Every structure is written in structure tokens, then in C-alpha cells.
Amino acid sequence: MHFDPNINCPYASGTTAFGDVVLSSRARLARNLEGFPFVNSASVGDCEEVELLLAPACNCDDDFTLVWVDLHKLSKVERAMCAERHLISTNFADADNPRGVMVGPELARSIMINEEDHLRIQSIKPGLDLLNAHNDVMAMDQRMEKLVAYAFDEQLGFLTACPTNVGTGARFSVMMHLPALRITKGFRQLYNACEGMSIAIRGYHGEGSETIADLYQLSNQVTLGYNEEDLRSMLEDEFLPTVIENERNARMKIIEKYGAKLDDRVFRAQGILENATILPLDEAMDCLGRVRLGVSLERITNLEINTINQLFIDIQNGHLQWRYDGNLSEAELQEKRATLVKEKFAA
Amino acid sequence: MTTCDYCKRPAIYHDTRVSNGITKTVSLCEDHAKEAGIDIGPDGISISLTPEMMGFTFTPSISTCPDCGMALADYKEKALLGCPECYVTFKEQLIPVIANLQEKHTQHVGRSPRRASADIDRHIAIRRLLSDLERAVTQEAYEEAADIRDTLRDLHQKDDDSAL
Numbered sequence: 422m423h424f425d426p427n428i429n430c431p432y433a434s435g436t437t438a439f440g441d442v443v444l445s446s447r448a449r450l451a452r453n454l455e456g457f458p459f460v461n462s463a464s465v466g467d468c469e470e471v472e473l474l475l476a477p478a479c480n481c482d483d484d485f486t487l488v489w490v491d492l493h494k495l496s497k498v499e500r501a502m503c504a505e506r507h508l509i510s511t512n513f514a515d516a517d518n519p520r521g522v523m524v525g526p527e528l529a530r531s532i533m534i535n536e537e538d539h540l541r542i543q544s545i546k547p548g549l550d551l552l553n554a555h556n557d558v559m560a561m562d563q564r565m566e567k568l569v570a571y572a573f574d575e576q577l578g579f580l581t582a583c584p585t586n587v588g589t590g591a592r593f594s595v596m597m598h599l600p601a602l603r604i605t606k607g608f609r610q611l612y613n614a615c616e617g618m619s620i621a622i623r624g625y626h627g628e629g630s631e632t633i634a635d636l637y638q639l640s641n642q643v644t645l646g647y648n649e650e651d652l653r654s655m656l657e658d659e660f661l662p663t664v665i666e667n668e669r670n671a672r673m674k675i676i677e678k679y680g681a682k683l684d685d686r687v688f689r690a691q692g693i694l695e696n697a698t699i700l701p702l703d704e705a706m707d708c709l710g711r712v713r714l715g716v717s718l719e720r721i722t723n724l725e726i727n728t729i730n731q732l733f734i735d736i737q738n739g740h741l742q743w744r745y746d747g748n749l750s751e752a753e754l755q756e757k758r759a760t761l762v763k764e765k766f767a768a
Numbered sequence: 769m770t771t772c773d774y775c776k777r778p779a780i781y782h783d784t785r786v787s788n789g790i791t792k793t794v795s796l797c798e799d800h801a802k803e804a805g806i807d808i809g810p811d812g813i814s815i816s817l818t819p820e821m822m823g824f825t826f827t828p829s830i831s832t833c834p835d836c837g838m839a840l841a842d843y844k845e846k847a848l849l850g851c852p853e854c855y856v857t858f859k860e861q862l863i864p865v866i867a868n869l870q871e872k873h874t875q876h877v878g879r880s881p882r883r884a885s886a887d888i889d890r891h892i893a894i895r896r897l898l899s900d901l902e903r904a905v906t907q908e909a910y911e912e913a914a915d916i917r918d919t920l921r922d923l924h925q926k927d928d929d930s931a932l
Contacts, residue, residue: 572852578876646873
């Protein structure tokens, strides 16, 4: 598979309606094959049979193309890049069972084969666009169900290895930038609202991960008892508009009440990114988050939001190793990261 | 690998007896061996058979999935089920767990899969052949196993030749 990280950044939200707050939207369906053990208790032979049964989905060229990628044939760097682009999960990148991923050449659609479930069908779109991400996964689902019989129960719906996904198997999530809600202590209200609507709020890398750069993933917790369209609509149409409005209002409040402090935080971060010669990942992400807030509030006018969004991915270790074609040590990665950020800021 | 007579997990205890010219073998996994009163210490197994074991009338109380051999204790440890059949085997115990995870919902109302395609017949045929293969290997019927492998290979070959 040829990777060009400069095309179709999943975070290219700069020109979208809510792109100042929502970086990307992802829809995902979990599916399993009838008659096969789930991946956690499957033999190598079972996993290989599942791959063989599903592989013909890549021979179809109707309205979208999928390319089969054997994870074992990818280098560690390429696997890391796939995870950093959110085409696959981090656990999937590091697992050792037979597994593969079907990827659309636009790097938005992907189907992980033999992750926690036999199929994890997903699509990622820039900005707030769960509707189209959902349309994508439904089309892929329909292609796959022509090939295999899914494990399905009339009462419990699509059967998944973990009962947290049972029913629709549908998970809708958005990556949001919420610095102002954190600064103005609006998070307690957000957490309460999430709890009331059964919405999970997680860090940048998903379940169990820490918050980086004020980036958060919000997703539906419940997958049973609602249909797929209702689950999408509850998040995208009912819940998120209020969160976006609250974040925007909080940003205005910060400008009005703490303008000097805001500028200090934003321009200090810009200063570090433009001048540092060694940049650890956490510090770079944190500074990019602050600069992004400055760009969205037009305190910084010589940078595009999409430049920052793309850098969130480009400065990750896998992407840096790929770009500089090397087996870089941590110290070398920190130097290359500083060089890349300076280049992008100067462009 | 020999599996337990009462579930599909690996057997760690084997007892073979000949009586009136008939050979009987009991194979048990760790949990069922313990339940049968076989002492499994740190140095291995010390045998102390119960009367039930002597008469081969042992009835297990540990419920396991007939398809994958998973016990409910395994789910409690891993938070993952072993196969679709586990939902049937442990339905009574799982429904309250699912209700707790899913905002008290226990009825699917979303879409159902379509099941009208020749390829699905192929999936089911392959699944059946895999079960036959497992049985043939267990019974050491290697000629039959080789035939089944050939049939499987032919089915997959057909996949490569034809697009959707």
C-alpha cells in the first residue's frame, strides 16, 4: 500500500461548518461470522479462514474500492502510521494473530479483519459529518453481508465479542477540540450532560487514554435498544450542537475576560513551536492545541487551522519515521519533530 | 491436543482403563479435574479418584459453552465472550449484564442482516468442512482430513477466480 500522508487528512476540518471545534467524525460497525469463534478464542486456522472468506470483498469495484493489506507484511513504522491515521486501532497494529485491513485508497474507509471482532467496519470524515461516515459503513456492511452470514440474534442483534457492542454494533465518535471548556471549568457540566445521554468522553487515543492538547473523543455508549440512525442523530443532531455552542461561547468569554492571558498562552506556544530545536511529542501536541485555539480566535492570522490539524498526525512517531526514512532514536525524533514544525509554520 | 470430555478446553488429566476387553479413557481439563476431586498441586497431579470417577458417571456442574468451551468465569476475567453460541449458553446470566451495560435495553431494534446469497451457502459449507476436518484430525483419519483440505482449497480457489 502506498501511503501519502499529505492526502485527505482525516482532520482537514478547516473549511467545514463546525471545523473550529470538531476535527473529525467516525462511524464504526462491529460484526462477526456465524459459526466461528470470536477472535480472542480463535485458532490461527480460524483467523485465516475468516480472512479467506472476506477477501473477495476487495475484488469488487462498484462504487468504492477496497485494497487488502496484510498486517504481517507491513513494517512496524507502516503499522504505526495506520494507527496514527485511525485506520486501525493501536491494539490491532501490535497484535500477532493473522489479521488484515481493507483500506479505501482515499484512506477514509477501512475494515479491520480479526480485531476484537471479525470485522470492524469504519469510515472517518473531516469535521462534523457522521451522516456521511454512517452512509459509508452501511455500504461496506452491505458488500460484506453478501459474502458471509453474520452472527445475529433476533433479541440481541449483531453478536460481538464484548457485550458493550452488542445490538447494532454501531459506534459513532467525534474528535473535538475543547480548550475553552476546560479553561472556564465547563467540564463538570459537560460530564453531567454526557452521563445523562450515555455519551462516553475519552482522551485522544480513546478508551483509557489521557487528554492531550485538549482533544477529546465523544461517542455513544449504548449500542442496543436504538436503531443506527437514532444513535447517530442523538449524538450529531441533538447532543453535539450544544457542546459546540458552549465551547464557542466559552472561547468568547475568555477573549472578553482574560484576553491578555489568552494571548500569552497562545503566543508562548507559538514561540516554542517556531524556535525549539528539540520537541518531545507531548509538549508539541500541547503547544499545537494552544496555537489552534489562537488561530480559531484569529489571534494568530498567518496560520491555517488545517496546518495545525495535519501536524497533530504528522508529528506522531510513525509518521516522522516514515518521512525521514529512518530508524530514528527518541532524541533524533524530537529534533526532526522540531524541524518539521518549523518548516510547516514557515510555509 | 486432546480436549476435555466435558468441554473443549485442553485436557490435563487422562485415565485409561480396560474392562471386559473394552478400553475407556477419561480426559479432563483443569477445572473439571479439580471438580472430580483430582488434586492438582504445584508439582503436578496426584491422583485420588472418587467413586464417581471409578464408575465413569461423573456429571459436571461447571457450565461451559458447547462450541468454544468457555466457562462463565472466563468471561468475568476477560470481559469477552468466546463465540456467538456463548450468548445462547449463558443467556440467563448475560441478560442482566447486558441490561446494565446498555441502559436497561435488552431488545435489538436496529437493522437485520440480509441472508440471501450463494456466497453465504459457501460460508456455511466451509464452516461445515472445518468441523469435519477437526473431527477427522481428532480421530486420526488423516486420509479423510486430506480430502477435506482439498475440498476447502478448491472452494477458496473459486473465490480467487470470481469477483463479486
